[in-house]
Amino acid sequence: MSPTNEDDQHYQPKDTVHGTLREGAVFGGVGTLFAAVMSSLAKKNVGPWATFTKHGGTIVIFAATGASFNFGRDASANLREKEDHWNDAVGGALAGAVMGLRFGRISRVVGTSALVSATLAVYQYTGNSLRGYWNRPEVDEYERKEALRKRYRRPIEETIAEIGEGRGIKAPGYEERRRARLKEKYGIEVQTYSADPNDN
Secondary structure, eight states, X not given: OOOXXXXXXXXXXXXXXXXXXXHHHHHHHHHHHHHHHHHHTOSXXXXXXXXXXXXXXXXXXXXXXXXXXXXXXXXXXXXXXXXXXXXXHHHHHHHHHHHHGXXXXXXHHHHHHHHHHHHHHHHHXXXXXXXXXXXXXXXXXXXXXXXXXXXXXXXXXXXXXXXXXXXXBOOTTHHHHHHHHHHHHHOOOOOOOOSOTTOO
16 A cells, blocks of 8 residues: 555545536636627627627637536546646646637647646646746745845855944954944943843
8 A cells, every 4th residue: 555645634525516617607707708808899780699699609618618627627636635736737638628629620629638738737836826836835935035044144254344344234342342442542431231140
């Protein structure tokens, strides 16, 4: 028996039918909007029903694409009991096949399916972000930035050599040198006090 990840043991099954109907309705609404825009941009007066009669295929393609993607992704996740980029690859393959059906050639169907599948799988693999793979959600952002600061932090001696002391930049022994400069220049003895009771 192969070892399982902790994520696999706590997988929550998805309601594939409900999600498919929801996404089909959402993408159908987007398709209706596109069809309405296409009807409104027609050169001759086609009437309000041309959205559904003339451009109804656009609505159907949009709705079928959204529904098939969600069905493929959720069904794959439920069968494999995993949440990863392969689910988006399966959903993208189905959605791409539906998009390619419009061209009526099997080569277009296969090509569109492969292109959409690869694009969606890579996008999910990189954390659903255009920032790339290194934007990992499991890494704490504060710790990542602290590690970057430590990695590129310059030594204090190098900073002091370039811009000098003062303005909040203090090298070890700064207070003693400051007291000596004040004594030499103005003849003032500066006493230092510490809030630490252990300091004498």
